Amino acid sequence: MQGKKKVQITALAGDYIGPEIMAAGLKVLEVVGENGRFDYELHEVPFGGAAIDQTGEPLPQETLSACQQSDAVLLAAIGGPKWDHAVKRPEAGLLEIRKKLNLFANIRPTVIEEAMQQYSPLKNGKPVNFVIVRELTSGIYFGTPRQLDENYALDTMRYTKEEVQRITRSAFELARKRKKHVTLVDKANVLATSKFWRRIVAEIALTYPDVAYDACYVDAASMKIISAPQQFDVILTENLFGDILSDEAAEITGSLGTIPSMSLGSSGPALYEPIHGSAPDIAGKGIADPISMIRSVAMMLANSFDRADLVAQITTAINAVISKQIVTPDLGGNASTTEVTDAIITTIKESR
Numbered sequence: 211m212q213g214k215k216k217v218q219i220t221a222l223a224g225d226y227i228g229p230e231i232m233a234a235g236l237k238v239l240e241v242v243g244e245n246g247r248f249d250y251e252l253h254e255v256p257f258g259g260a261a262i263d264q265t266g267e268p269l270p271q272e273t274l275s276a277c278q279q280s281d282a283v284l285l286a287a288i289g290g291p292k293w294d295h296a297v298k299r300p301e302a303g304l305l306e307i308r309k310k311l312n313l314f315a316n317i318r319p320t321v322i323e324e325a326m327q328q329y330s331p332l333k334n335g336k337p338v339n340f341v342i343v344r345e346l347t348s349g350i351y352f353g354t355p356r357q358l359d360e361n362y363a364l365d366t367m368r369y370t371k372e373e374v375q376r377i378t379r380s381a382f383e384l385a386r387k388r389k390k391h392v393t394l395v396d397k398a399n400v401l402a403t404s405k406f407w408r409r410i411v412a413e414i415a416l417t418y419p420d421v422a423y424d425a426c427y428v429d430a431a432s433m434k435i436i437s438a439p440q441q442f443d444v445i446l447t448e449n450l451f452g453d454i455l456s457d458e459a460a461e462i463t464g465s466l467g468t469i470p471s472m473s474l475g476s477s478g479p480a481l482y483e484p485i486h487g488s489a490p491d492i493a494g495k496g497i498a499d500p501i502s503m504i505r506s507v508a509m510m511l512a513n514s515f516d517r518a519d520l521v522a523q524i525t526t527a528i529n530a531v532i533s534k535q536i537v538t539p540d541l542g543g544n545a546s547t548t549e550v551t552d553a554i555i556t557t558i559k560e561s562r
């Protein structure tokens with residue numbers, strides 16, 4: 211592509227199984243991009259515990275700069291028992307990078323396609339495909355005042371209009387690329403912050419006449435995720451509710467090791483990562499499921515680079531390989547990380 215600047219991608223492999231699954235994700239990226247199909251420049255830099263070991267800091271300046279100058283950031287997983295008693299924690303790097311890149315929206319897909327039905331505890335045989343858009347930078351986790359006394363404790367759930375507006379727009383924009391349906395999940399029968407969200411979201415919904423909008427209390431939503439998940443397309447919700455519902459939604463797929471996520475800011479790069487942690491218990495054994503990382507790469511290609519064509523190749527290959535039972539132990543198989551990755555790559559190559 212003459213005269214066109216290559217896209218810049220920063221990869222943060224991190225700790226324990228982090229480097230194992232990042233290698234898998236990057237191998238798939240390389241193959242789908244080969245022969246000029248997708249040109250990119252890769253920057254692999256230390257982050258988390260690995261960065262603490264090298265530099266004393268979980269997010270060294272060099273790593274932050276690489277991320278800020280990139281079009282997208284891939285992260286595998288950080289942290290683990292090695293740094294339990296360290297002065298600085300790997301997780302502090304994650305909080306800092308979210309803040310520095312202003313990542314206010316966390317988006318997790320819940321997809322149960324045919325190949326994955328057997329792993330879902332729902333067993334209703336119907337495909338599921340919705341996403342949760344969770345506000346990530348505000349709400350009760352960050353609100354002040356906050357107090358913990360012998361006979362009294364206090365947390366504060368606080369939102370500003372601007373915080374609600376920006377994530378609402380992200381949710382509606384995302385819905386436009388999907389089934390065009392946004393459901394606000396809240397507790398507007400009780401909470402002032404929820405009443406506030408409803409007012410603002412309803413106003414913005416009017417400016418998206420092509421997108422259906424409704425609202426649902428969080429208690430009802432948590433039941434529907436189990437009983438009727440097909441009703442959802444984009445679930446928009448605040449930080450605490452989103453934290454809880456995201457884990458519930460992951461559980462109905464029955465496969466922690468296959469789920470990606472993305473975090474968005476208003477400008478600057480988005481960050482793509484598996485929803486699971488660094489899995490210290492299986493690190494170094496070569497049996498980590500690489501699908502969560504490979505799907506994170508696909509999510510990046512879809513969202514940051516509009517390459518639905520490449521995403522389709524990856525997704526089709528993943529489903530084919532799962533259907534052939536070439537899967538790691540978390541999905542009941544005995545294939546290794548490398549065997550799964552190579553099977554996916556072979557399938558991609560055969561498909562073009």
Ligand code: ATP
Nearest residue numbers: 466467486487488489490491492498499500502540
């Ligand atoms: P964190 O606090 O960082 O979320 P965690 O303590 O919740 O970490 P995870 O690292 O997410 O734990 O792992 C939870 C369980 O799931 C572990 O038994 C781990 O081995 C398993 N697991 C996580 N990711 C994978 C994967 N990609 N492949 C196979 N098993 C995995």
Ligand code: MG
Nearest residue numbers: 485486487488
């Ligand atoms: Mg966890």
